[in-house]
Amino acid sequence: MAAPASAAAAAGRGGAMSSDNAKGLVLALSSSAFIGASFIVKKMGLRRAADSGVRAGYGGFSYLMEPLWWIGMISMIVGEIANFAAYAFAPAILVTPLGALSIIISAVLAHAILQEKLHTFGILGCVLCVVGSITIVLHAPQERDIDSVKEVWDLATEPAFLCYAAIVVAAALVLIYFVVPHHGQTNIMVYIGVCSLLGSLTVMSVRALGIALKLTFSGTNQLFYPQTWAFALIVATCVSTQINYLNKALDTFNTAVVSPIYYVMFTSLTIIASVIMFKDWDHQNPTQIVTEMCGFLTILSGTFLLHKTKDMADSPGQSLSTRRLKHTSQNGFAIEVMPLKCQDYVDDETLTLSIPKADNGYLKEEHPLRYKDSSFTSTWHQIG
Secondary structure (H helix, E strand, O other), X not given: OHHHHHHHHHHHHHHOOOHHHHHHHHHHHHHHHHHHHHHHHHHHHHHHXXXXXXXXXXXXXXXXXXXXXXXXXXXXXXXXXXXXXXXXHOOHHHXXXXXXXXXXXXXXXXXXXXXXXXXXXXXXXHHHHHHHHHHHHHHOOOOOOXXXXXXXXXXXXXXXXXXXXXXXXXXXXXXXXXXXXXXXXXXXXXXXXXXXXXXXXXXXXXXXXXXXXXHHHOOOOOOOOHHHHHHHHHHHHHHHHHHHHHHHHHHHOOHHHXXXXXXXXXXXXXXXHHHHHOOOOOOOOHHHHHHHHHHXXXXXXXXXXXXXXXXXXXXXXXXXXXXXXXXXXXOOEEEEEEEOOOOOOOOHHHHOOOOOEOOOOEEXXXXXXXXXOOOOOOEOOOOX
């Protein structure tokens, strides 16, 4: 009789949301609202900053002088603080997928403010994200009991997670030093890959810090342990790198494309890291795990729709690129072309110049691929 009773009790715990999970849920929802809005406000700031300096996508930092960018940054910080607190109460498998709601907010605001079209199928994608999020919330594992930050450190230094962390750091370094210089401006996965890889380590460290602070506020001081400060150092290093490359991604590519791809990669890697480090699935039955994965796949389907429909124009046969296309002319110049009828929006620098167009209806921008005179910047003229 004891075994059935124990199984029933476990089922009851799995079916009802604990107080800690409920607190984590509310904090995660608040986080999504602030972060989703921050993408839009920061993008507006980046556009304004491009008028007075080098664009962030080309290594410029003029956006640091733009108030709008800082408003967006503050909004993101508030959202991250709420997200930070959520990880102290609920497992990553519950908190992280709810970031899909920030995609919905970002896509809707981009449609309304930035004129980045949200197709009908994009709306369906938003609905799928909500359905998937609800599924995960209803079947999420309960937070495990941890009495000291030392316990979290022990989990982080187990061979399985050390192997995962080594792979992630190595992959991020390869992207930063070897891939970004050559493909960062043309492949959306490069910048986002750096953010997502380091983001999974950030979440694990943030969760450790959140647990340490929760225990400290409850009367068990964890600030004297060096492990607490080691996790803080990891968070500071990873977050600063993420912010830099996320700015580059937002400045170079379409906001409503960056957000869902970043979410998918970041969430997938975070779930993998959490399962390895915190063993979230150890106390769940196969049905619960499969249901959670179905919810996550539903969210992925929604983000896929949001991504694909950003490439759909109002009429058949036209598509919107995630960034301006680049070609090389016979005279050794790089040509950036933007179809006039297919632009999602016109860049700010385009608005301030009177630029001739070629017979095929494209704007042409030329700058030398290998030009040693540093005083030469770029020339606009009609070709042909």
